[in-house]
Amino acid sequence: MAKLNINGRVHDLKVDGDTPLLWALREAAGLTGTKYGCGVAQCGACTVHVDGAAVRSCATPVSSFTEAQKIVTIEGLAPNGNHPLQQAWVALDVPQCGYCQSGMLMAAAALLKDKPRPTEAEIRETVTNICRCGTYNRVVAGIQRASGQTGARG
Amino acid sequence: MTQQITATRRGFLATVSAGLGAFTLGFPIHEADAQLAATTPEINAWVVIKPDNTIVIRIARSEMGQGTLTGLAQLVAEELNADWSKVTTEYPTPGQNLARNRVWGDFSTGGSRGIRESNEYVRKGGAAARMMLVQAAAAAWNVPVAECRAVNSTVMHSATRRTATYGSLAAAAARLTPPTDVPLRDPKDWSIAGKPLPRLDTVDKTNGKQVYGIDLKMPGMLNAAIRDCPVFGGKVKSFNAAAAMARPGVKKVVRVGETAVAVVAEHWWQAHKALDALAIQWDEGPNAGVSSATIAAMLNEGLTAEAAFVGNSNGDAKDALAKSSRKVEATYGFPFQNHATMEPMNATAVWRPERCEVWCPTQNGEASLAAAAEAAGLRPQQCEVHKVHLGGGFGRRGWQDFVRQAVTIAKEMPGTPIKLLWSREEDMLHGRYHPVTACKLTAGLDAAGNLEALHIRISGQSIIAGIAPQMLQGGMDSRVFQGLAKGGNEFTFGYGVPHLLIDHAMRNPPVPPGFWRGVNLNQNAVYIECFIDELAHAAGKDALEFRRAMLRGAPKQLAVLNAVAEKGNWGKPAPAGHHRGLAAIMGYGSYVAACAEVSVSRAGELKVHKITAATDPGHAVNPQQIAAQIEGSFAYGLTALMHGEITIKGGRVEQENFDTYPIMRMDEMPAVESIVMPSGGFWGGVGEPTIAVAAPAVMNAIFRATGKRIRHLPLKQADLRHG
Ligand code: FES
Ligand code: FES
16 A cells, blocks of 8 residues: 555555556556656656656655655646646647657656756756657757747747 | 547447447447437548538558658548548547458558558548538539539538538438549648648647557456567476466466466556566577677678679679779678667457457557457457557557467456556567668779779668568568669669669578668668768768769759758858768658768767758658658667667577667757658658668768768767777
């Protein structure tokens, strides 16, 4: 059993303590927006926020979280899916297959919380998620647009 | 469940409920939905129009990130004169296709064929539906068809000022006999196709709602993890099922064929962890001694072997080379690559004695159906495959191993839906890898530095020999010569060379090959375009002029080359420390070129600043998506150039995850300027061809920056220090 505060609600999840947060979210809480890509903290597909910071949820077991920590997944990023980043993503048609994009958005949102107007170089250094479809330049443009900077198409 | 799937099922019920019998499992369909289904008229196989004017366009090909779904919908909507804001899409199922005599044609999605091969019949589907709607209106109003016009999902009769929406006409139109003569619009008159419209499937990809195969949930579903023998050709010797069964949540241990064992548990993580408890012993089989070194030796022998399949020749290259006073020679190599789609392979299956259903991300729904039927021990008519959005494909999901496994496991638990998901490690160890080849190029230059004779000897793996040997022609795999072929409208070698010989010594190591985005065009573009650069240098000529002189017979290839040279500022001063490189080739019916701009620090650190890319795909259905494909394919191609390498040791793949198989990240991605220049008159692909020019353009730029020729990928092995 694990008691976790996810997207503003406390859940009692029926999982073994060694289950990585990712799998607790996906299989016990039913929140499948957070994706599995590698399981070893390499790709960022599983990125969620824990108390506002980006965390790769595949690499930490649920037993190491407490009920006091606020976990936010892509489903809880914005009430109606209208976070400025989500709007920018739609405006610029950022996703291709889309599989990595939940993680990209969560990593980008954590960056903007830290640094509301990051430079292109800061974006490229901080968001280290893997996108096999190669949407990187559109992700950069999306973050710039959401932060009120340029963000022209492409 | 997702809207996509519900919609598909609705379409299914509406159209072929009599043909295939009821579903044995799935999602409860509300009464209202069923009624809507019964009254929703299908105008033809491609177009369904609902009373509320919603247009459902059926898409037979798979959407895996390339925008095929949107592009195909644009083509149908164009001919239909549809209101684009009312357009939605759905996938018909392979089972429906079977029951309806393959009315939707080929489902396979690969070879950049999604749009170019089906454009004509899908456009005809849209045009025929429009004609029937107009005819229905004319009949209702008792006016001549020729006096009615269809605009934006409405039919109008100007003289009497009458209008009717498609939704109101659909039921009557559906009863009409389809027209036989269906003229298509000239692409220059397009107003929906050819436009940079936003994709139809973006929003759900930004809020976690998009359902991929890995996300499927069904009542009573259990999860399976699998371990297949890591040594190619090996088998399971023994395993401890009891130890795995003792682990939490585990429901069953299933031996899958000769080579694998699966654990079924309540949660996937439990199944995955229990695999270790199995302590499987392997019989490693005949390939346990195979390594990258033994494979290299095998390829090396092929470089000079007497016998080879000739793919392209003119004049007498061997004789001319023997007589040549100025010879240039170089040997290149391109390693195995894995697809590494971000979503690992998976499939969900439920088996019953009389019926089997599969839900899976697949690039070839019909092949999935055939694989499911075979593994289920049932006839295809007793099976069904529901396609789910793909978290990447790149060629890997045309292969059906994961479907066979899922069905085999489900068969052991009749009536229980089983979702099989591969771990990343399983995905790395059981790929269908980009084939390994080496290439020896020998050229003779005349006194003026012109290329007089060229022999290209490719040695290495054939994909066709590995996956469909029945398709070899007299033992030869003509696909090995992609980009180097004689004539044809797909992969033509563009350079005019008086004496030419391009041949292939087939050497097939026991590592399963597959189609990997760009396929053989990738290495062939590296081989020819880097070597041409070497020749220009040896001849003391400008790399652009040297190519131009030989491309007189290939005006479209010349045009894209000229375009990137101009936009990429070839021949003009570059920022301090920046150097440029060129490449151009024809592939998948399109003409592509790139001009790369790089810098390399003295310590050998490479930075690719920018790539200017041009493509002439004949017709551009959505220029915005083509630009996205060019960027995306460069990330894929440059990953192979910089990092990608699958190595073999002890008959198995050494790389098990992204820590040892690194993928290019955002900080390495260059700026990309895309020039989409459709010249009309033909249909080329867009998902793959441009990938091929990224690597050679960068490699040629690296030479200018460092004076070093890189002839083997990936660059992580190369020492780029200079100065
Ligand atoms: S799945 Fe967590 S980083 Fe890849
Ligand atoms: S959009 Fe496909 S992996 Fe990023």
